[in-house]
Amino acid sequence: xxxxEIHEHLAYLDGRSSENMHEAIAKxxxxxxxxxxxxIKKYKISRRWADRASCVYHCMKYARTHEDAYELGIIAxxxxxxxxxxxxxxxxxxxxxxxxxxxxxxxxSDETSRNEALAVIDLLLNLKQT
Numbered sequence: 001x002x003x004x005e006i007h008e009h010l011a012y013l014d015g016r017s018s019e020n021m022h023e024a025i026a027k028x029x030x031x032x033x034x035x036x037x038x039x040i041k042k043y044k045i046s047r048r049w050a051d052r053a054s055c056v057y058h059c060m061k062y063a064r065t066h067e068d069a070y071e072l073g074i075i076a077x078x079x080x081x082x083x084x085x086x087x088x089x090x091x092x093x094x095x096x097x098x099x100x101x102x103x104x105x106x107x108x109s110d111e112t113s114r115n116e117a118l119a120v121i122d123l124l125l126n127l128k129q130t
Contacts, residue, residue, distance in 0.1 A: 006033060010042050013054045025058055035059070036068035043072060049081035056087040063094035070095050074103050082112045089116040098124050 009024040029035060036059050043055040056076045059069035073095065076088035085107065092100040101124055107117035 010038065013042065013058060014051050036062045036066040036072065040068050040072050043075065049084055052076065052079060052081065053084045053087050056084060056091050060091055060094055063091055064096060070097060077103055077107060085113045086116055089120045093120045093123050096127055100124060
């Protein structure tokens with residue numbers, strides 16, 4: 001898949017959960033491209049909160065296996081959008097990585113994200129190591 005095709009498919013990842021979005025992510029995954037790496041790049045250039053939330057969402061299945069998915073979760077904790085920060089908390093909970101706790105603690109002063117951060121911190125503290 002060339003860069004132009006990749007960018008065409010990435011354009012559909014706009015958080016609207018459309019059939020086009022699901023088809024686009026499936027085609028990207030089938031082509032073997034680095035999804036978490038692409039999501040970080042798209043996240044960093046996206047102006048719309050829904051686009052950024054979509055990037056975080058599409059890293060969920062890679063949370064435990066891909067460093068870029070974890071990194072996107074950490075980056076997205078600082079997003080100006082509450083919805084994106086919420087997705088970031090979900091992503092970090094899926095990683096099972098206790099080192100995320102320090103980053104999550106930074107959200108404790110934010111009234112809109114405090115409860116989500118506390119829930120993920122609690123989950124990570126109580127996870128058994130596998």
